[in-house]
Amino acid sequence: MKLLPQIQVEGGAEWLARTATQCLIDEARLSPKPGLVDSRGNGAHHDLTLALMEQSAHSLTPTFQALALQSWLRPADIALRQTIGRLGREGEQAMMAATGGVNTHRGAIWALGLLVSAVAMLGGEATAPAVAATAAALAKLPDDAAPKVFSKGLRATHRYRVPGAREEAQQAFPHVLQYALPQLRLSRRNGGSESHARIDALMAIMTSLTDTCVLSRAGMEGLKTMQRGARAVLSAGGSATPKGQQALGVLDRQMLALNASPGGAADLLAATLFLDRIGTPYFKH
């Protein structure tokens, strides 16, 4: 086991927390995102604004920092699972206090929280697949202290018999590793701007995610519209091309008409941006 001076652990935890927060802000500002809050407006959300999303992101920095500090070089066991479960729920409360009771980032706290913990468990330096596998090991452990509460996401996974946020993490974030990161890098190589590459990565997630946000608000019709529309953007050449932009505009209008918002896909885009930055060790930033 690597033994690190406490100051290095604290610096690493602080960097991870700042980076996770920045990824949430980058995701929120990225435009144009179909149905979602972005720098143009509120998408399909009546109770969310970009300012609220940013306030919420900042309120989560101490949660991410605590998760990293508690997880540093620890193995995936029940004790750590219970600790991060408690910190995650406290983070949800901090978010609710910052937003006056609006759910801005529940899914994001789950995904990014696990990934921040996983990087810390690996000592601050690891590849994206290793981080995702470590996060999955944590997500698979039971947290007996978790209250048995009703949630919209859980209800959608039962009703439609599809995997949701829990399963995405337990399966080591396949939509991040197999869809979004390869698309992000491909679109960058093809010469698109960073914003276009990020929108394309979001589209790649939306081609196949069973987003319980969309299912709860717009049912299976909404989900199929999302997946089909995202495929159309990518097969037109991506968001940097005129045809891709046109397809993106069509999808945006369809999502708004259905009151559908791919909040789960947005969370996974933030997770993608995080894992993309983890490639380089924190002390080089």
Ligand SMILES: CC(C)(COP(=O)(O)OP(=O)(O)OC[C@H]1O[C@@H](n2cnc3c(N)ncnc32)[C@H](O)[C@@H]1O)[C@@H](O)C(=O)NCCC(=O)NCCS
């Ligand atoms: C697992 C969580 C997300 C609860 O999920 P649940 O399925 O009950 O649904 P809920 O409607 O509360 O939230 C789901 C959210 O996840 C996102 N999401 C939706 N579908 C998906 C999907 N297929 N994949 C990934 N994320 C998704 C959306 O943003 C959605 O709003 C989480 O809040 C939780 O269990 N927290 C407890 C605290 C904890 O253990 N934390 C540890 C890590 S910090």
Ligand SMILES: Nc1ncnc2c1ncn2[C@@H]1O[C@H](COP(=O)(O)OP(=O)(O)OP(=O)(O)O)[C@@H](O)[C@H]1O
């Ligand atoms: N840019 C974004 N715009 C909107 N939602 C986002 C964005 N980024 C992430 N999300 C995710 O979407 C979720 C919000 O979805 P939703 O509004 O359906 O939740 P809800 O409050 O449970 O439901 P409802 O608003 O239908 O009452 C959040 O948990 C958040 O993680």
